[in-house]
Amino acid sequence: MPSQPSPQLWPPELWRPELWRGRTALGRAALVLGLVVGVPVAIALGLVLAALGVVGAVLAVVGWLIGAAAAWVWFALQRRARTPYPFATPPPSSRRARRIALSALYLSLVPRTIGGTARVSGVLFAPLALLASLVGVFRPKWRARPYVAVFTLPAILRKVVRLGRRRGLLRDGQDALLLSYDDFLARAFPQIRDVLDWWNDPSRGDDYVPTPGLPDIPAGLLGLPLGPSPDPLGQPGIAAGAMRRRSVRSLREVLLSQREIDDLCDPDLDDRADVGLVRIIEVGAPGSRRWMVQFASTKSWHPRAGAAPNDLTADLLIGGGEEPTVTRAALDTMREAGILPGEPVLLAGFSLGGMVAAQLATTATAAGFTVTHLLVAGSPLGRIPVPDTVSVLALEHVLDPVPRIEGRENPLREAAGAPFLTVKGRPPLSHGFRIGELHQSTAYADTAAAVEADPPDERVRALLADVAAAFFTGAQRIHDHATARAGGLPPRPSVPLYLHSTVEEGITRGTLKRTVRRLPGVVAVDVYQSRSGFATTILWNADLLVRELDPWLIVAGRTAVYRGLLSLLARQRAVGIHLRLQARATPGITWEATVQRLTDGRWQETVDVTLDDRADPADVARLFPEGTTTVVVIHPPDAFAPILDVARQR
DSSP, X not given: XXXXXXXXXXXXXXXXXXXGSOOOHHHHXXXXXXXXXXXXXXXXXXXXXXXXXXXXXXXXXXXXXXXHHHHHHHHHHHHHSSSOSSSOOOOTTSHHHHHHHHHHHHHHHHHHHHHHHHHHHHHHHHHHHHHHHHHHHHOGGGTTSOHHHHTSHHHHHHHHHHHHHHTTOSOOOOOEEEEEHHHHHHHHOHHHHHHHHHHTOGGGOSSOOOOTTOOOHHHHHHTOOOOOOSXXXXXXXXXXXXXXXXXOOSHHHHHHHHHHHHHHTOTTSTTOOOOEEEEEEEESOTTSOEEEEEEOOOOBOOSSOOSOSSBXXXXXXXXXTOOOHHHHHHHHHHHHTTOOTTSEEEEEEETHHHHHHHHHHHHHHHTTOEEEEEEEESOOOTTSOOOTTSEEEEEEETTOSGGGTTSSOOOOBOOSSSOEEEEEEOOOOOTXXXXXXXXXXXXXXXXXXXXXXXXXSHHHHHHHHHHHHHHSSSOEEEEEEEEEESSOOOOOOSSSSOOSOOOSSSOOHHHHHHHHHTSTTEEEEEEEEEOOSSTTOOEEEEEEEESOSGGGGSHXXXXXXXXXXXXXXXXXXOSOEEEEEEETTSXXXXXXXXXXXXXXXXXXXXXEEEEOTTOOHHHHHHXXXXXXXXXXXXXXXXXXXXXXXXXXXX
């Protein structure tokens, strides 16, 4: 065995003694200069950093004192109220209690501040408008500009849109492209359409086999000879597309349907195309038909208008009193659906969808349609005129700022034939809530269920009974339509900057999706974050197509999915998780659950079962012997805690 060589310094030539016997005159001068200049600079830099540290500490202390004082003041004010909301604030003697008090103060002040600012803006800017008008007397180029009108809210929005158009932003006015959503899938995603046809056709067997000659979009785009897809059931969008509902039977289901159509046309959800979606529900048989028409909310907050017409541009145009492409597309969709004059029509929507519905109520009535009812949630309607012949029910959360951004309360119309009623709800909130929880269709769905169960007024009860008798009963057929702006506009992301980046540690949605697909009986999975309200608010969703529904009706069967989604929720600051299941063995039954944490750390699971015309009564009775009404289950705080920390280093 050869001996090990002795260690040596490397590289050896740098350690020759003759190189380090002393400094030259230039080296000594550089050393003295470095000491003379470097020491004062280092001391000065240290003093600056110390001063910044002191200033930061002082600001932190001042901020802490202000926050503590505000928490105690808010606590004192809340103690004087008989019914504190969102919840009773504990004495802010601890850090957690102060955070709770400040959160309640923040959410209580934001909507009031937004509404108050909109109301007084005209008064505050009136002197500037008068001054500009006086300047116009002496400067001719200023005379043609109506500055007095600029300081009304609609005029301000119109001015914003026009200024944006000069810079290539907020451009609208294109023709609308209409297509059945199924035909749209066949053109844009033929593989997904083929899988959905197999899923909805029991005669095609239990295993999916691609249809021969199916168009291959990637191969056509790349110009390459590609083999068959290695995992056709792993494409995103399959499970969500298969779960489109086939009926709407209550006000709560109107809002659950809203979440569904919003997700189907969200450009950031699993690479789906950038289109709007209009859902038309045909009720009854020919000769006695009624119609429900529902519109998507804002799905892109990008200032540049894209292919989808339900974006920020449409919000601003409707707020300014103008008619955007999305409203014209909605009217054209109603014509294409075959709605005849004299057939009652109910228009519905959430947020922007409600604004479109309200504007369309006037346009459609003028076009000969018989619009009888309008149902909206979380929509600012105070400045949108609605015909006196249309009965209106608007839901608003008292802490939701969106219905208040127009600075005007909804009108109260008490005529027996066509009332205009606004119900302001107080949704239950947990400690640590954020404002995004108040403006989302699923939260309004819970409020709608509470309003249906216990109407706050006899007028509301009568209006709900009228709507239920006319539109929620009888045979239903749902027709989904895709809409887009003409002109070849590109798709736009949901937000200009991606505010919710992929998690860098722990479980990711890709890992969760692959893991769930490996469970026995799982056919296809979609895991995505739904922006069902504000651009920064997300709701984690998992849509699963399975062979049989039975194992998932036991909590243990879905606990693993809950754990994964809750892991994503904790890292992505989501407001909740939502799980939907549909089984090939029991078509017509959709099981879904929404899970959120309560104030005491426990988990609330709200379970809904949706049945359509394909559901077998025997299967329903076997799977749900206690009925299919909405069930609320409370789980202990550790119900979905990880069993084993597999990431721990050993």
